[in-house]
Amino acid sequence: MKNLAVFVDSKNGQISESSKRLLDLSSSWLVQNGLEGIYVYGFEEQSSDSFNSFSSIKQYIHITIPGLVNNNQVIAPLLEDIKQKEIGQFFYVKSLLVDSIAAFFAESLSIPLVSNVLKLAKVSDGYQLTKSIFSGKATLTTEINNNSFIAAFNKSFTFETTSQAGNSAISQAVIALGTDAQNKLIENYPLTGAIPLPDAAIVVGAGRGFKDPSNWGIVEDLAKELGAATACSKPVSDLNWRPHHEHVGQTGVKIAPKLYIACGISGAIQHLAGVNGSRKIVVINNDPEAPFFKHADYGIVGDVFDVLPRLLNKLKSH
Ligand SMILES: Cc1cc2nc3c(=O)[nH]c(=O)nc-3n(C[C@H](O)[C@H](O)[C@H](O)COP(=O)(O)OP(=O)(O)OC[C@H]3O[C@@H](n4cnc5c(N)ncnc54)[C@H](O)[C@@H]3O)c2cc1C
Structure with missing residues (x-):
């Protein structure tokens, strides 16, 4: 098994930032481990120059999915x-869709799947993968004595890269997954929002402190000014104040932005589990005892309806 497969996320043909970082990691990994080439798999068409800045990519394979990925029959063409292509190692940044494919790969190929990987290294008799556990509160290092494995990377993965020469235009192919007669896809709900939450560099999160969905204008204005995505706590999406795909936390989306601004959110452990990969956290809360302050890099004790307009005005005047 001499090749590596990387599954990438994209929206409107733009490869996500985390997938780009994974391609960088993969290019370095290939060189360090004497592998031959990378096959990139994705779920959208790509222009021929999408991969110009990455080295060692042999081909881009566009997977089309007519229905649900729910059994081995469906993924048979991909297998x-x-x-x-003699692929032995599979990398992707955790996503629900690839998770479902990867589970069938692991079972069909009898290879290990390690989830939430933060970093990986070659050791004398195999590979060492460090993964995030207990919702990011601890890490676990596991060893694999097998050349073939699947690594599902946590968004906040780290790596040391060596600079690589880019590719010229690469070839492309299409694979259609099979269908399952017993289940069919009725409708797709595209995510709304200009900036996809999982990949945003800046996120403005808002909680029950905003009291009513009609108060979200200031959150959206601030996010727009900062070029940020909007997020919310679970009760906010449970109350249908905001769409469910904005809910971050243990049971929601996990984010790892450069900056997370949490407004009117208490900082419950389940919320922290989805945001503790953020590089800097700013908390705005009117309760000085709010647990979130213990996890903040910067904190403002104040009313969101007072602080946010002032912050927005300040940003606009610069
Ligand atoms: C199994 C399980 C899974 C869960 N998963 C998640 C999850 O994935 N994500 C998640 O978020 N939660 C999750 N929760 C819920 C979690 O425990 C908390 O209840 C939730 O995060 C609280 O949301 P909140 O901070 O918006 O609301 P609250 O707890 O009501 O806090 C509101 C905060 O706003 C502040 N505030 C109020 N008014 C103002 C104002 N005018 N200005 C400034 N601050 C103000 C208050 O001081 C308070 O700190 C889960 C719970 C369970 C049991």
Whole structure:
């Protein structure tokens, strides 16, 4: 097994920032481990120059999915393809769709799948993968004595890269997954919001402290001014104040932005579990005892309806 597969996320043909970082990691990994090439798999068409800045990519394979990915039959065309391409290692940044494919790969190929990987290294008799556990409160290092494995990376993964030469235009192919007669996809709900939450560099999160969905204008204005995505706590989406795909936390989206501004959110442990990969956290809360302050890099004790307009005015005047 001499090749590596990387599954990438994209929206409107733009490869996500975390997938780009993974391609950088993969290019370095390839060189360090004497692998031959990378096959990139994704779920959208890509222009021929999408991969110009990454080295060692042999081909881009666009996977089309007519229905649900819920059994081995459905992924059979993909399995056939990866066997032909002599792929032994599979990297992706955790996503629900690839998680479902990866589970069938692991079972069909009898190879280990390690989830929430933060970093990986080659050791004398295999590979060492460090993963995030207990919602990011601890890490666990596990060893694999097998050349073939699947690594599902946590968004806040780290790596040391060596600079690589880019690729010229690469070839492309299309694989259609099979369908399952017993289940069919009725409707797709595209995510709303200009900036996809999982990849945003800046996120403005708002909680029950905003009291009513009609008060979200200031959150959206601040996010727009900062070029940020908006997020919310679970009760806020449970109350249908905000869409469910904005809910971050243990049971929601996990984010790892450069800056997370949490407004009117208490900082419950389940919320922290989804945001503790953020590089800097700013908390705005009118209760000085709010637990979130213990996890903040900067804190403002104040009313969000007072602080946010002032912050917005300040940003606009610069
Ligand atoms: C199994 C399980 C899973 C869960 N998963 C998640 C999850 O994934 N994500 C998640 O978020 N939660 C999750 N929760 C819920 C979590 O425990 C908390 O209840 C939730 O995060 C609280 O949301 P909140 O901070 O918006 O609301 P609250 O706890 O009501 O806090 C509101 C905060 O706003 C502040 N505030 C009020 N008014 C103002 C104002 N005018 N200005 C400034 N601050 C103000 C208050 O001081 C308070 O700190 C989960 C719970 C369970 C049991």
